[in-house]
Amino acid sequence: MLSWVVTFLVVALIAGxxxxxxxxxxxxxxxxxxxxxxxxxxxxxxxxGLVRGRGNSL
Known part of the structure; x- marks a missing residue:
């Protein structure tokens, strides 16, 4: 998802x-x-993840 952010930023820089x-x-x-x-x-x-925590795996 963050790769899309970088892509749009590059497009914006080039367009600018x-x-x-x-x-x-x-x-x-x-x-x-x-x-x-x-x-x-x-x-x-x-x-x-914090709410679920790690279960006891016995």
């Missing part, structure tokens, strides 16, 4: 250098959205 401001702005917003979704999913999985 070439003068396509609208494309660059849209790419940055998409990259930010995907990044925050990835952070939220990571936090949810961390909380679930």
């Amino acid at each position: 250098v070439l003068g396509f401001g609208g494309v660059a702005g849209a790419s940055i917003e998409i990259a930010k959205a995907i990044f925050f979704i990835a952070i939220v999913l990571f936090l949810i999985s961390a909380v679930v």
